[in-house]
Amino acid sequence: MAIFVDENTKVIVQGLTGSQGKFHGLRNRDYGTKVVAGVTPGKGGFDVEGIPVFDTVEEAVVATGATASFVAVPPRFASAAVLEAAAAGITFIVCITEFIPARDEAMFYNIIKRDFGGTRVLGPNCPGIISPGRCNIGITSGDIAMPGGPVGIVSRSGTLTYQALYELSQKGVGQTTCVGIGGDPVPGTNFIDCLAAFEADPETKAILMIGEIGGSEEEKAAEFIRDNMTKPVVSYIAGVTAPPGRKMGHAGAIISGSQGSAKAKMEALRDAGVTVAQNPTEAGELMVDLIHSM
Structure with missing residues (x-):
């Protein structure tokens, strides 16, 4: 599905x-x-x-x-x-x-x-959505996606969305759906919306979640994962070296005071049982290892 x-x-x-x-x-x-x-x-x-x-x-x-x-x-x-x-x-x-x-x-x-x-x-300001082999709405290249699952992807970063698709596909791990939610301050669809949908989808066996600095959506997602998810989640948070107060790419990617840092988000996700990667390539490798161990 x-x-x-x-x-x-x-x-x-x-x-x-x-x-x-x-x-x-x-x-x-x-x-x-x-x-x-x-x-x-x-x-x-x-x-x-x-x-x-x-x-x-x-x-x-x-x-x-x-x-x-x-x-x-x-x-x-x-x-x-x-x-x-x-x-x-x-x-x-x-x-x-x-x-x-x-x-x-x-x-x-x-x-x-x-x-x-x-x-x-x-969205707005998102790459869109692709269910490989079924439907593609937006700007994601279908060439880098692999049909068949079992991984669902949700990401705030467009570029890292493409990297996640490509690296999984290169290693023979397909995707059920990849959702780019965008990095603006007011997203119409958030992490929790996608996580809940993946949890309910019988063909999705694991979820790759890519976040970034700014806001509190990743912390909210961590709480949801802890309380509601039975499927394994691998995550990467972009912006570890970002300085406070400076917007980094997306309008929502800004650390305000002690809130929104990559470190805080990574700690919240680890506490919720998520496997947290240190870089995008490691996230893909960890997901491939996870799928092969199932």
Whole structure:
């Protein structure tokens, strides 16, 4: 099985006629994802290499039965795009857009939580999600993913997501689903959401969790793992040498005072029974050893 998306998921691309939307939307389609429509206001009636384009998400949903959306629009339009998708009945929204103001992220996150309880947002500022061999929504290259499981991956870092996929695949260990939750301060989907889904997925036997400095999501995840997880978790936390008070890459990757440090997160995870790696390559090696020992 897979979590959140599979081979039956029908996807629309908001921003398909733009350069990024077209590039990644067509890559997703060519991977085998059911990309059934694009949405760009004013471009309804056109098509992009056989994919029909609609003026609104509602029109696209009515015509195609899509349940997922890939938001690839500029920051100033992203919040409206996400809310339009939710209002049209889309239940899974992947937003890759970066540089969305935190205020806008908090606004659409809380509106969706209040008004559209059946809708999940992944991102923003994330690489997306891939269930290898089944569905790919976002910017992850399908070439580095290996179908069949048994490892589920959840990561705040896009680059380390790709490294984890590649290193596991090179060693013959497949993945059920890989979820890039993004590193912004207000993620629509967090570690706990993914850990709970992996715990419930019978094909996922172990989870690789990649965190980074900033915030307290990893500590919350550690508590959840301790109290709720029966499957083994291997983790790596990026940013061991990061200085306090300096943003490191992601908007949420900043140590404030004594909070959010890699050391604190690693200690919390170890205390919860997680196997914690010192670097990304070791994380992959530890996971491979774990799978081979099962």
